[in-house]
Amino acid sequence: MAVYAHFARTGTAPTVQDLAATTGFAAADVRGALGALHASRDLVSRDGRIVMAHPFASIPLxxxxxxxxxxxxxxxxxxxxxxxxxxxxxxxxxxxxxxxxxxxxxxxxxxxxxxxxxxxxxxxxxxxxxxxxxxxxxxxxxxxxxxxxxxxxxxxxxxxxxxxxxxxxxxxxxxxxxxxxxYKRRDPVSAAAYFAEVGLRGPFWGLTA
The missing domain is CATH 3.30.450.410 (Beta-Lactamase)
Incomplete structure (x- = not known):
């Protein structure tokens, strides 16, 4: 929540120091939490830097x-x-x-x-x-x-x-x-249903039609 709120408000990715100040957690705990969020695909980090927290990004794409x-x-x-x-x-x-x-x-x-x-x-x-x-x-x-x-x-x-x-x-x-x-991401079944609902078709989207 702290990561997304910072992106939404500022347009930039929060640093470890930003998140420590916002959450009250120690910097080491923030780094561990960011690693866990990367592993669970809730955000994307590289070399300790938040690169993406969909739909936000910290790099030009x-x-x-x-x-x-x-x-x-x-x-x-x-x-x-x-x-x-x-x-x-x-x-x-x-x-x-x-x-x-x-x-x-x-x-x-x-x-x-x-x-x-x-x-x-x-x-x-x-x-x-x-x-x-x-x-x-x-x-x-x-x-x-x-x-x-x-x-x-x-x-x-x-x-x-x-x-x-x-x-x-x-x-x-x-x-x-x-x-x-x-918030929880859609599982594959609900994602496929969403894709079909908005008009996407075929195996590219995991759909049979």
């Missing part, structure tokens, strides 16, 4: 997300579109990126009431059952492109391509409750 007074790194297309759904004080955020193929800049105001307009597409390279093999690589390859032609210019064997409306539906409820005590 292709997206900036600007609120009324806070700037976040979006961990990927999915996470960038999820941030306004998680932060109820932000009715809309400006998500900005560049097409990985042609470097065309793109930006959308992403809110909670409807998907943003646009003909761009999201491309996910890594199938859902392989996401945590290297989650930073996975997130770095969930990008937004001008079109399927731009996707194919970068990826000779594309993964999964979806339109902005599907991406928005995917992001809308995925992290519901993430900032609240008692």
């Amino acid at each position: 292709g997206f900036s997300v600007m609120g009324a007074s806070t700037l976040w790194w979006g961990g990927c297309a999915w996470d960038s579109f999820a941030i306004p759904h998680l932060l109820h004080e932000e009715p809309g955020v400006l998500v900005a990126t560049r097409c990985p193929a042609c470097d065309t800049p793109h930006a959308w105001v992403v809110g909670r009431t409807a998907p943003p307009a646009g003909d761009q597409v999201a491309h996910f390279l890594t199938p859902v059952d392989r996401i945590w093999d290297d989650v930073v690589h996975t997130c770095a390859n969930q990008r937004l492109f001008c079109s399927t032609r731009c996707v194919e210019a970068v990826h000779k064997e594309p993964g999964y391509v979806m339109d902005l409306a599907t991406l928005w539906r995917l992001a809308r409820g995925w992290y519901a409750g993430r900032l609240e005590s008692g």
Whole structure:
């Protein structure tokens, strides 16, 4: 909770010292807790530094997300579109990126009431059952492109391509409750049901249809 509250408020990852001051725990206990949270996939740390606490990131992975007074790194297309759904004080955020193929800049105001307009597409390279093999690589390859032609210019064997409306539906409820005590990630069965509900199909998402 302390990690996520700090990310939400500041746009940056808390340090061990920040967390010790917030929680009252000793620094050694904070380090141990962060190691346990990394092992349980509740956050991603490298060399003692928090790299990701989905949907927030402390490193640039292709997206900036600007609120009324806070700037976040979006961990990927999915996470960038999820941030306004998680932060109820932000009715809309400006998500900005560049097409990985042609470097065309793109930006959308992403809110909670409807998907943003646009003909761009999201491309996910890594199938859902392989996401945590290297989650930073996975997130770095969930990008937004001008079109399927731009996707194919970068990826000779594309993964999964979806339109902005599907991406928005995917992001809308995925992290519901993430900032609240008692949050638990979806198990594989409920995750598959969620993917099907938002319009995703096929084995890429662990689905038969």
